[in-house]
Amino acid sequence: RLRMGQALVDRRIFSDEGVYQAELKKIFARGWNFMCHDSQLPERGSYFTNYIGEDEVIAVRDDDLNVQVLINSCPHRGNTVCRAEQGKARSFFCSYHGWNFGLNGDLIGLPGQDTFYRGGIDKKDWGLTKAAKVESYKGFVFATLDPDAIPLDDFLGWVGRLGIDQIAEQGDVEVVDGVQKNIVKCNWKLAVDNLFDWYHPKISHGSAVKQGMLTEEFLAPRMIL
Numbered sequence: 001r002l003r004m005g006q007a008l009v010d011r012r013i014f015s016d017e018g019v020y021q022a023e024l025k026k027i028f029a030r031g032w033n034f035m036c037h038d039s040q041l042p043e044r045g046s047y048f049t050n051y052i053g054e055d056e057v058i059a060v061r062d063d064d065l066n067v068q069v070l071i072n073s074c075p076h077r078g079n080t081v082c083r084a085e086q087g088k089a090r091s092f093f094c095s096y097h098g099w100n101f102g103l104n105g106d107l108i109g110l111p112g113q114d115t116f117y118r119g120g121i122d123k124k125d126w127g128l129t130k131a132a133k134v135e136s137y138k139g140f141v142f143a144t145l146d147p148d149a150i151p152l153d154d155f156l157g158w159v160g161r162l163g164i165d166q167i168a169e170q171g172d173v174e175v176v177d178g179v180q181k182n183i184v185k186c187n188w189k190l191a192v193d194n195l196f197d198w199y200h201p202k203i204s205h206g207s208a209v210k211q212g213m214l215t216e217e218f219l220a221p222r223m224i225l
Contacts, residue, residue, distance in 0.1 A: 014187040028053035030146040032155045035059040035069055038139040039174040048086045058082050062103040069131035069143035070105045085179045101128050138168040
């Protein structure tokens with residue numbers, strides 16, 4: 001067990017499958033998840049794929065220039081409808097049975113509607129699943145699957161907004177084109193906890209201080225009242 005103050009945290013929270021599945025439902029599905037930056041969706045049809053928990057989603061600029069966040073799964077048989085990680089599209093096409101979806105997720109066409117499906121498909125009922133809410137803070141786009149989620153500003157709180165403010169205050173933000181990924185082989189809570197752990201920087205990143213890349217002041221915890 002890990003001792004934190006006067007409390008004990010069982011190590012199973014980092015490895016128990018039941019805990020992880022509960023987190024997917026109660027944290028990722030209900031919380032606000034960062035999707036992309038506005039600059040990654042510069043025009044109609046621009047898209048960028050990301051994840052909410054383990055569900056792949058497409059953030060896309062629709063015909064009205066609004067940002068939609070769509071589950072990247074055809075409602076017919078679950079096939080992926082967007083295979084590239086970013087780009088520009090006029091619609092999203094399922095390569096299994098040819099269902100075609102507009103930029104807002106609506107089903108706009110399917111081969112054999114009368115012959116194969118005998119006219120039994122009402123297209124308005126078979127669009128891609130949409131995120132319940134999509135909001136932006138200073139160009140940073142977030143989405144949630146929970147229709148009852150609190151407003152994004154309240155979810156971020158002053159700490160979350162401050163982190164984005166520190167980036168936005170540098171001037172106009174534009175994400176460099178391309179996709180770069182890192183796979184961290186650990187439970188997500190370990191990675192998050194590391195970001196708020198001010199005990200380790202002088203130790204783990206001590207060589208950066210010695211080389212003059214970072215200062216000890218920069219690695220010290222900052223209290224903003």
